[in-house]
Amino acid sequence: MPKAIGDTILQVEDLQTELSTKMGVLRAVDGVSFSVRQGETLGIVGESGSGKSMTALSILGVLPRPAGSIVGGRVVFNGQDLRTLSEPQMRRVRGGSISMVLQDPQTSLNPVYTIGSQVTEAIALHRDVPRRSLIGRAVAVLRQVRVAAPDQRVKDYPHQMSGGMKQRVVGAIAISCDPHLLIADEPTTALDVTIQSQYLRLLRDIQEETRLSIIFITHDFGIVANMCDRVAVMYAGRLVESGPVRSIFNVPKHPYTQALLKSVPAMDRPVDRLYSIPGQPPVLWDLPPGCRFVARCPVAEPRCTTRYPPAFPVADGTDGGHVASCWKLEDPAWNTPNS
Ligand SMILES: Nc1ncnc2c1ncn2[C@@H]1O[C@H](COP(=O)(O)OP(=O)(O)OP(=O)(O)O)[C@@H](O)[C@H]1O
Ligand SMILES: [Mg+2]
Numbered sequence: 001m002p003k004a005i006g007d008t009i010l011q012v013e014d015l016q017t018e019l020s021t022k023m024g025v026l027r028a029v030d031g032v033s034f035s036v037r038q039g040e041t042l043g044i045v046g047e048s049g050s051g052k053s054m055t056a057l058s059i060l061g062v063l064p065r066p067a068g069s070i071v072g073g074r075v076v077f078n079g080q081d082l083r084t085l086s087e088p089q090m091r092r093v094r095g096g097s098i099s100m101v102l103q104d105p106q107t108s109l110n111p112v113y114t115i116g117s118q119v120t121e122a123i124a125l126h127r128d129v130p131r132r133s134l135i136g137r138a139v140a141v142l143r144q145v146r147v148a149a150p151d152q153r154v155k156d157y158p159h160q161m162s163g164g165m166k167q168r169v170v171g172a173i174a175i176s177c178d179p180h181l182l183i184a185d186e187p188t189t190a191l192d193v194t195i196q197s198q199y200l201r202l203l204r205d206i207q208e209e210t211r212l213s214i215i216f217i218t219h220d221f222g223i224v225a226n227m228c229d230r231v232a233v234m235y236a237g238r239l240v241e242s243g244p245v246r247s248i249f250n251v252p253k254h255p256y257t258q259a260l261l262k263s264v265p266a267m268d269r270p271v272d273r274l275y276s277i278p279g280q281p282p283v284l285w286d287l288p289p290g291c292r293f294v295a296r297c298p299v300a301e302p303r304c305t306t307r308y309p310p311a312f313p314v315a316d317g318t319d320g321g322h323v324a325s326c327w328k329l330e331d332p333a334w335n336t337p338n339s
Contacts, residue, residue, distance in 0.1 A: 005229065006038030009078055009180055009213055010059070016072035017051075017058045026284040028054040030237040031073070036181065039211040043224040043245070045260065046234035047281055052217045055234070056183045059215075060100055061090045078180065096126040099174040100183045108170045109158040115142075115169050116154030119176060126177040141172045146202060164195035171199070175206060185217045200227055221264045225249065230320075233257045236281050236292040243314065243322025251316040253324040253335065256293045291326070303327050 017029035029051045036042045044052045057063050058070050061082060075082045082093065094100075102108050109118060119138035123129055129137055135154065142150035145168040158166055167187065174182055184203070188196040200223065206212060216227055224231055224245060232242040233254065241254040252258045259277045279296040288294055291304045304327055312329035314322040315337055328334040 003039055005040045008035045008037050010036040011076040014073040015058055017054050018069055018071050019067045023285040028237055029058060032239045034232050034242060036213045036215060038213055041214040041216055041228045043228035043231045044217045044234060045224060045231060049281060050234040051237040052234055053185055056185050056217060060094055060098060095122060096177050097179055098181045099179040101170055101174045101187045102185055109166060111158050115156050119173055122173045123176045141176045145172045164191055167191060167199055181213045183215045237284060241324040244320035247316045247320055247322045253314045253329060254326045255297045255299055299328060
């Protein structure tokens with residue numbers, strides 16, 4: 001059954017986020033735009049340091065302080081520009097209508113409090129639930145994330161749980177306030193594959209029940225294929241290609257996306273050695289004037305070194321808003337369906 005996808009709930013427009021560092025002021029997110037609709041999962045992929053987490057932290061307004069600040073663009077959530085909200089208003093949004101799951105459950109749970117008190121705290125902060133009902137509600141959300149014997153587990157401390165179980169608790173905290181949008185930043189990196197796939201299935205089930213929108217940040221194209229409706233590919237602070245998951249996999253047009261996909265091992269073709277993209281991304285304090293991928297690009301031309309390419313629509317036979325920022329797309333031969 002196709003997923004029910006509704007109206008746009010998050011619109012990120014030309015987001016620019018700077019970080020002040022020893023090397024000077026860096027633009028970690030540089031003109032990023034995308035949108036997420038109700039019930040939709042957007043995957044954000046890209047190599048380490050491409051700005052994925054900074055994009056997520058910018059949406060939530062929790063950039064590292066005092067180094068980080070948003071210097072341009074808009075983050076419109078449910079019709080409201082989050083950049084215009086005061087800190088107390090933003091606090092209500094965070095963990096309320098937008099919640100976030102981080103990479104490492106160890107750092108998201110406090111070792112000195114019981115699971116029950118950590119889940120109830122999140123609920124008490126955002127929902128008007130009478131004190132005596134809090135623990136019952138905590139047990140219910142733990143049951144929702146398939147924690148066995150939740151009425152017993154609420155008395156446990158994090159160290160008494162396995163990694164997979166802790167990740168479920170973090171998930172429970174994230175969904176305890178019925179968010180509209182969940183931002184999951186590499187939430188499964190610390191899990192083994194079986195637990196990982198159970199966790200992903202759980203997220204999908206919850207999404208089906210609640211029509212939650214999800215932004216899934218990952219390195220793993222397998223997860224993207226499994227979870228996402230749309231994909232946004234980031235490189236050195238910019239979004240270089242985005243579109244429906246199927247067209248990104250079938251007709252990737254940016255040489256960077258093509259290289260990323262080439263580095264995914266496939267079951268159905270023999271590999272002598274795993275492909276990895278030669279070279280390194282540019283450092284943010286010394287960016288080339290043109291395309292940022294130019295030094296590693298197998299098809300770069302002189303024009304790529306001088307001007308940054310605009311986002312060209314990809315002719316892939318669908319009308320799914322597939323775009324890529326690569327000069328090559330000006331050439332009809334490069335930009336034909338299924339080539
Ligand atoms: N606290 C910080 N202070 C200064 N610079 C930072 C800080 N955190 C990240 N950066 C820099 O900001 C840029 C974007 O980092 P970001 O964490 O968004 O990358 P990422 O795509 O999430 O990478 P990863 O896949 O490794 O999580 C990088 O150049 C990084 O070095
Ligand atoms: Mg990150």
